[in-house]
Amino acid sequence: DSGVTQTPKHLITATGQRVTLRCSPRSGDLSVYWYQQSLDQGLQFLIQYYNGEERAKGNILERFSAQQFPDLHSELNLSSLELGDSALYFCASSTSPAGAFYEQYFGPGTRLTVT
Amino acid sequence: GDSVTQMEGPVTLSEEAFLTINCTYTATGYPSLFWYVQYPGEGLQLLLKATKADDKGSNKGFEATYRKETTSFHLEKGSVQVSDSAVYFCALSDNQAGTALIFGKGTTLSVSS
Numbered sequence: 609d610s611g612v613t614q615t616p617k618h619l620i621t622a623t624g625q626r627v628t629l630r631c632s633p634r635s636g637d638l639s640v641y642w643y644q645q646s647l648d649q650g651l652q653f654l655i656q657y658y659n660g661e662e663r664a665k666g667n668i669l670e671r672f673s674a675q676q677f678p679d680l681h682s683e684l685n686l687s688s689l690e691l692g693d694s695a696l697y698f699c700a701s702s703t704s705p706a707g708a709f710y711e712q713y714f715g716p717g718t719r720l721t722v723t
Numbered sequence: 724g725d726s727v728t729q730m731e732g733p734v735t736l737s738e739e740a741f742l743t744i745n746c747t748y749t750a751t752g753y754p755s756l757f758w759y760v761q762y763p764g765e766g767l768q769l770l771l772k773a774t775k776a777d778d779k780g781s782n783k784g785f786e787a788t789y790r791k792e793t794t795s796f797h798l799e800k801g802s803v804q805v806s807d808s809a810v811y812f813c814a815l816s817d818n819q820a821g822t823a824l825i826f827g828k829g830t831t832l833s834v835s836s
Contacts, residue, residue, distance in 0.1 A: 641823060650827070651824075652826075656823055664823055698766060698767070700767075711769050712824060713769075714759075716765060
């Protein structure tokens with residue numbers, strides 16, 4: 609158990625809908641990262657927050673947004689969903705914004721299926 | 724941009740066989756290199772890492788050496804077990820730009836008894 613929790617575990621929704629994925633980082637970790645894992649694209653970095661502020665952005669679509677709250681949990685909002693958004697979404701946390709030197713701890717993921 | 728290339732799987736081995744999973748990288752800076760493992764139905768776990776050239780990361784019998792001259796970070800284990808069956812990801816993080824991990828496509832390892 610990494611200490612990172614993600615809810616829900618599975619989510620099935622229809623095209624055009626909006627969903628929110630939630631992540632609670634390990635106790636004491638200030639950085640939260642979101643990754644998308646799909647069969648065709650592999651594991652891709654989406655976005656990072658550090659202590660409530662956006663820190664880095666990767667291949668995140670404009671239809672997707674995220675935020676980190678004062679209690680440090682984070683939410684990833686996906687809207688106008690398309691079939692291609694079906695994927696496993698991982699959250700990771702670390703103690704520092706400099707992830708290169710500090711291990712990122714991954715949650716178990718949320719599997720999103722868009723029908 | 725930075726990228727990681729790792730060998731295509733699946734890799735199928737018998738128990739106690741020697742394992743090598745090749746990984747090469749492209750980076751403009753001086754990255755840190757990682758191997759992550761993903762067991763079925765679980766998130767990724769850090770297996771080992773190396774933060775500078777010639778460093779050797781090791782854990783649970785797995786090893787990888789950061790080779791700057793060949794831009795490689797190959798994963799090896801002398802004797803695999805059935806419990807090593809998983810997907811292995813090579814990744815890098817640019818030490819200068821910070822933070823996010825760039826992953827290879829992953830290699831599925833299947834070990835039979």
